[in-house]
Amino acid sequence: MTRVRTPSTGDEIAWVAHHLGHLVCDDVTASTRFRGTQQMADERLADLDIVGYARRRNEVLPVSGRGASGLSPWIRHGMLTLPAVWARVADAPERDRAKFRDELLWQEYARHVYARLGGRTGDDLRHRPAGTVAATTEPPESVGDPWDRSMACMDATVGELERDGWLVNQTRMWLASQWSVRHGADWRSGEQRFFTHLVDGSRAANRLGWQWTVGTATGRPYGFGRWQVERRAPGLCDRCEHRRACPIEHRPADPALRPAPAEPLLGHDPDVAATAGPDRVDVTADATADVTGSATGSATGSDTSSSVEAVWITAESLGDGDPASSAHPDTPVVFVFDEPLLARLRLSAKRLVFIAERLAEMERDVEVHLGDPVDVLQGRRLATTFAPVPKWRRMMPRLDIVELHPWPWLRRPGAGTIRSFSAWRRSWEPG
Numbered sequence: 544m545t546r547v548r549t550p551s552t553g554d555e556i557a558w559v560a561h562h563l564g565h566l567v568c569d570d571v572t573a574s575t576r577f578r579g580t581q582q583m584a585d586e587r588l589a590d591l592d593i594v595g596y597a598r599r600r601n602e603v604l605p606v607s608g609r610g611a612s613g614l615s616p617w618i619r620h621g622m623l624t625l626p627a628v629w630a631r632v633a634d635a636p637e638r639d640r641a642k643f644r645d646e647l648l649w650q651e652y653a654r655h656v657y658a659r660l661g662g663r664t665g666d667d668l669r670h671r672p673a674g675t676v677a678a679t680t681e682p683p684e685s686v687g688d689p690w691d692r693s694m695a696c697m698d699a700t701v702g703e704l705e706r707d708g709w710l711v712n713q714t715r716m717w718l719a720s721q722w723s724v725r726h727g728a729d730w731r732s733g734e735q736r737f738f739t740h741l742v743d744g745s746r747a748a749n750r751l752g753w754q755w756t757v758g759t760a761t762g763r764p765y766g767f768g769r770w771q772v773e774r775r776a777p778g779l780c781d782r783c784e785h786r787r788a789c790p791i792e793h794r795p796a797d798p799a800l801r802p803a804p805a806e807p808l809l810g811h812d813p814d815v816a817a818t819a820g821p822d823r824v825d826v827t828a829d830a831t832a833d834v835t836g837s838a839t840g841s842a843t844g845s846d847t848s849s850s851v852e853a854v855w856i857t858a859e860s861l862g863d864g865d866p867a868s869s870a871h872p873d874t875p876v877v878f879v880f881d882e883p884l885l886a887r888l889r890l891s892a893k894r895l896v897f898i899a900e901r902l903a904e905m906e907r908d909v910e911v912h913l914g915d916p917v918d919v920l921q922g923r924r925l926a927t928t929f930a931p932v933p934k935w936r937r938m939m940p941r942l943d944i945v946e947l948h949p950w951p952w953l954r955r956p957g958a959g960t961i962r963s964f965s966a967w968r969r970s971w972e973p974g
C-alpha cells in the first residue's frame with residue numbers, strides 16, 4: 544500500500560496515468576462531457592430545466608432534442624443527493640415533475656435492491672433464460688460481438704459509451720437488448736462492459752437496468768428493432784450501410800424464460816437496520832469513553848469530534864455535503880483507490896479521472912492512498928458515512944469507525960417487498 548501525492552487541478556490526467564495507469568483498460572483521458580467537480584455538479588443542478596422532460600426523455604438524436612438531465616455521474620458519486628435533486632424540481636410543471644421524480648425513485652429502488660441483496664443482484668432476479676446460458680465475462684464466440692459496429696445504431700451508441708462514458712436510458716436499453724434478447728449473450732457480460740466504461744456506472748442501477756431490459760426482473764424482455772431507431776434517432780438509418788437489409792428490421796422473438804429459484808429476500812428483509820444503516824449519527828461507546836472519560840454504552844449523537852482522526856470518503860460519498868465530511872471540516876479526509884479491486888475490474892480511465900478531479904478540487908486536507916482500504920485505514924479512528932453497497936459493509940466491521948453518519952436516503956428502506964418497482968412503491972406510498 545502506498546500513499547500518493549494528492550492530484551491538483553489541471554494535472555488529473557497525468558496524475559491518473561502516473562499512479563493508476565497500470566489499472567485501467569484504455570488510454571488515460573477525461574470524459575468529453577463530465578468533469579468530476581462539485582462546481583460542475585452544482586452548476587448543472589442550478590441550470591436544471593425539466594420542462595418537456597416527460598415528452599423528450601427517450602429522445603436520442605439529435606443531441607439537442609434530448610430531455611435527459613445528464614446528472615447521473617454526480618448522483619452516482621454522492622456529489623448530488625437524490626433528496627437535493629428531488630427538491631430542485633419542486634416548481635416544474637406537474638407532468639414533467641412527476642416523470643422526473645419517478646426516475647429518481649427508480650434510482651432509489653435500485654439502491655434498495657442492491658443494499659438488501661448485495662452480490663445476489665448478479666443472479667437472475669425472478670426469471671432466467673430457458674436455455675443454458677453460461678455466465679461468462681465475454682459472449683460466446685458463436686455470437687461474435689453483439690454490438691456490430693458496422694450498424695450505424697451500434698456504432699453511434701457504443702462510440703458514445705466509450706468516448707463520453709455515458710448514454711441516455713433509451714440507448715442503454717437498445718444495447719442491453721441487442722446483447723441478450725437478440726443475440727442470447729449472458730446479460731452479466733454486457734453489464735460488465737457497461738460498468739467498465741460508464742462514468743455513472745453503479746452495480747445497483749446497472750444490474751437492475753440490465754435485468755429489467757432482458758426480462759429476468761419482469762418476465763417481459765424489451766425487444767430492440769429498427770423502428771425504435773427511426774423514431775428516436777431520425778436520420779441515423781439513412782447513413783447506415785445496412786439500411787436496405789437491416790439485421791434488426793423486425794422485433795426479435797422473446798427469449799423463452801422460466802422462473803428463477805425463489806429469492807426470499809425479494810419479499811422480506813429480516814435485517815432492515817443492516818440494509819439501511821443508522822438513521823442518526825452513530826457513535827461507538829468506545830469513542831465516547833475517550834471523550835468523556837467513561838464508557839456510556841450506546842452513545843448515538845454524542846460528541847466525538849476530538850477523537851476522530853480522519854474522515855473516510857468513498858466513491859459513494861465524494862460530495863461537499865457528505866454528512867461525515869461536513870461534520871468534520873477541519874479533519875483530513877482519506878480516499879483509498881482500492882488497488883486489488885481496480886486490478887480486477889480494469890475500468891476505463893475516465894472514471895478514475897472523474898474521481899481525481901474531485902479530489903483535486905477539495906479545499907481541505909486530502910490524503911490519497913493506493914492499496915486495500917482495510918490495510919490502509921487500520922488503526923485510525925474514522926468518521927464516515929454509511930454506504931449501501933456490499934463491499935463497504937464487509938469492510939466496516941474490520942475498521943475503527945467511531946462515528947457513522949446516515950446515508951441520505953430519499954425513502955428509508957423498509958422490510959417489505961422489492962419484487963417489482965410498483966410493488967415496492969406501493970409498500971410505502973400512502974393510498
Ligand SMILES: Cc1cc2nc3c(=O)[nH]c(=O)nc-3n(C[C@H](O)[C@H](O)[C@H](O)COP(=O)(O)OP(=O)(O)OC[C@H]3O[C@@H](n4cnc5c(N)ncnc54)[C@H](O)[C@@H]3O)c2cc1C
Pocket residue numbers: 600610611612613614615616618619646647649650651653710711712713715716719737741743744745746748749750751752753756
Ligand atoms: C441497461 C441499463 C443500465 C443502466 N446503468 C446505469 C448505471 O450504471 N448507473 C446509473 O446511474 N443508471 C443506470 N441506468 C439507469 C439510467 O439509464 C440512467 O440513470 C440515466 O440514463 C442517466 O441519465 P440522466 O442523468 O440524464 O437521467 P435522467 O433521465 O435525467 O434522470 C434523472 C436521474 O434519475 C435516475 N434515473 C433515471 N432513469 C433511471 C433508471 N431507469 N434506473 C435508475 N435510475 C434512473 C438517475 O439517477 C438519473 O441521473 C441504466 C439503465 C439501463 C436500462
